[in-house]
Amino acid sequence: MPSYGRGVTSQNAVGDLSPTERSTIRRGRARAVADRAVLHAILDAGLVCHLAVVVDGAPRVLPTGYGRDGDTLYLHGSTGARSLREAGQVCVAVTLLDGIVYARSAFDHSMNYRSAVVHGDAVAVTEPDAKLHALRVLTEHLAPGSWDYSRRPTPKELAATSVIALDLAEASVKLRDGGPGDEEADVAANAVWAGVLPITTSFGTPVPAADLRGEWDVPGHVSRR
Amino acid sequence: MPSYGRGVTSQNAVGDLSPTERSTIRRGRARAVADRAVLHAILDAGLVCHLAVVVDGAPRVLPTGYGRDGDTLYLHGSTGARSLREAGQVCVAVTLLDGIVYARSAFDHSMNYRSAVVHGDAVAVTEPDAKLHALRVLTEHLAPGSWDYSRRPTPKELAATSVIALDLAEASVKLRDGGPGDEEADVAANAVWAGVLPITTSFGTPVPAADLRGEWDVPGHVSRR
Numbered sequence A, B: 001m002p003s004y005g006r007g008v009t010s011q012n013a014v015g016d017l018s019p020t021e022r023s024t025i026r027r028g029r030a031r032a033v034a035d036r037a038v039l040h041a042i043l044d045a046g047l048v049c050h051l052a053v054v055v056d057g058a059p060r061v062l063p064t065g066y067g068r069d070g071d072t073l074y075l076h077g078s079t080g081a082r083s084l085r086e087a088g089q090v091c092v093a094v095t096l097l098d099g100i101v102y103a104r105s106a107f108d109h110s111m112n113y114r115s116a117v118v119h120g121d122a123v124a125v126t127e128p129d130a131k132l133h134a135l136r137v138l139t140e141h142l143a144p145g146s147w148d149y150s151r152r153p154t155p156k157e158l159a160a161t162s163v164i165a166l167d168l169a170e171a172s173v174k175l176r177d178g179g180p181g182d183e184e185a186d187v188a189a190n191a192v193w194a195g196v197l198p199i200t201t202s203f204g205t206p207v208p209a210a211d212l213r214g215e216w217d218v219p220g221h222v223s224r225r
Helices: A024-025 A036-047 A081-087 A126-140 A155-160 A184-191 B022-027 B034-044 B081-086 B129-140 B155-159 B186-190
Strands: A049-055 A057-068 A072-076 A091-102 A112-123 A123-125 A161-165 A170-176 A193-202 B047-056 B058-069 B072-076 B089-102 B110-120 B123-125 B164-167 B170-176 B195-203
Touching: A036 A057, A036 A091, A036 A112, A036 A193, A049 A072, A049 B047, A049 B058, A057 A126, A057 B022, A057 B058, A057 B089, A057 B110, A072 A193, A091 B047, A091 B058, A091 B129, A112 B058, A112 B089, A123 A126, A126 A155, A155 B022, A161 B129, A170 B081, B034 B058, B034 B089, B034 B110, B034 B170, B047 B072, B058 B129, B072 B129, B110 B164, B123 B129, B129 B155, B129 B164
Parallel strands: none
Antiparallel strands: A049 A057, A049 A091, A057 A072, A072 A161, A091 A112, A091 A193, A112 A170, A123 A161, A193 B195, B047 B058, B047 B089, B058 B072, B072 B164, B089 B110, B089 B195, B110 B170, B123 B164
């Protein structure tokens, strides 16, 4: 069984997901991970982002689908309705949970996670070819293989679709991994179990639609996922 | 194997997680689920929320831990740093993904999900007893059983902790379940497989901290999770 040590974490920008804030300050090993590949990997591994906009001076956040093409993030523009298209300035977060960190002290409990946050001005994608491309990216992110397998959008469907694009220029990554960061006195006391409970997200058995007629094999791009 | 029918969904407020927006409009069955028990259940099932604030007129969203006590949501106040405590007005979203909806058309692909969004003014929890209570709620949400098992916060740790409270008065729930909502012509063509790929989140095998000394059994509140 693998075990984590206190000092063996490779990239560790702690804080946001800790139940308390001190761990950020005390550990002092928080650092933004500038690596673009890490940013891309987090965005590619997530399925849903949380999109924040300002409406009449107040914050609004909503979950929505997205997809990445290079350093462009496409978002489903219907989210936030009118507000989004008026707002322009957005903030988008994608968060992946990797584990619950059980520490000796309640105070040092935390989570292992990978998180990307992107700031920027959302741009409406209106040109039909660009929109079709964006929809392909969105669909392939949600359901890889579906763009070629399923029926493509009609011009009417395309016109009814609202997509925004966001540049990944202003993006940051935070992550925490490894074991608990307990106080030395708590470690020395050795009175409490400590460790990490991993969290995994997985796909189950495909459930066919009730209105499918005849016998169907689940297509490979779904069954192999 | 269970199967979903197009018309059998019970509660279906579609839209935010669809790759396209038309499904919301066309289906016309979007509705907010007012049931408080559903709101509570979603909040209790999630582990991380996304907290949005406005900083200098711009939106900012960050993942953070939370916990619920009745109709009060406690959040880890260090998130958003100074901005949060200045902002007051916040918006918090908790989203649970339940499945990928594969439709006959790319356009009707969607996600099954449960989502709660809360608006309100965040209030700093400063009184020591109230803060201790909030920290208990936060800890027990993240790691049920840990409050009684692990070392409780010292006065110093408590003082170093920043917690905010948010009333659940202004909260809404959206969810989508069931199978794809394809066009009748696409269903009639019967040319494409359609259905739902369920998504599940689960806990793995606990990984003990490297600095645990001696032989340890994983405590029940961790191993049974």
